[in-house]
Amino acid sequence: MWKIKIIKTHRKTLALQVKNGEVIVRAPFFTFDRTIKKFIKKHESWIAKKLEKSKKNKSLSSEEIYNLKLKAYNYIPIRVKKLASKYNFKFNKIRITSAKTRWWSCSYKKNLNFSYRLMKLPPDIIDYIIIHELAHLKHMNHSKKFWNCVESMMDNYKEKEKFLKSL
Secondary structure, eight states: OOOEEEEEESOSSOEEEEETTEEEEEEETTOOHHHHHHHHHHTHHHHHHHHHHHHHTOOOOHHHHHHHHHHHHHHHHHHHHHHHHHTTOOOSOEEEEOOSSOOEEEOTTOOEEEEGGGGGSOHHHHHHHHHHHHHHHHOSSOOHHHHHHHHHHOTTHHHHHHHHHHO
16 A cells, blocks of 8 residues: 554644655554554545655656756746836845745745745746735735735635645
């Protein structure tokens, strides 16, 4: 079936993670094996979906990485500046990163960070991500005010959210 790694720690709940084609279960120290097996069984469709996704996202060759980084450096800063100017946002720096899990973020210092991996996404999704981070320059949370700000710049943002969640 699947390669499963069980890690018992000082925690209160069970948690699942799929990483590099391996299923990792984190459990409290005194959890019975049968409880862990039930937990895995209950979430097997989620696990299968995540494993399938990880197969699709195989490692990139150094040439592919180079090309994506080149695209990112030539596209993202220009697009951020254009959208920031259009919606009157001020930011400090734009960084292109090699982040594998956090593909975009905004710091309290008003720095915007984007992974070169964004270049694998369609342009309208990249625009949504940029707009999302620009909104964080005003609202450093996901409050109603934040989402209203996002919606004022992109009225169909919920479609973009759905797309990203489907990945």
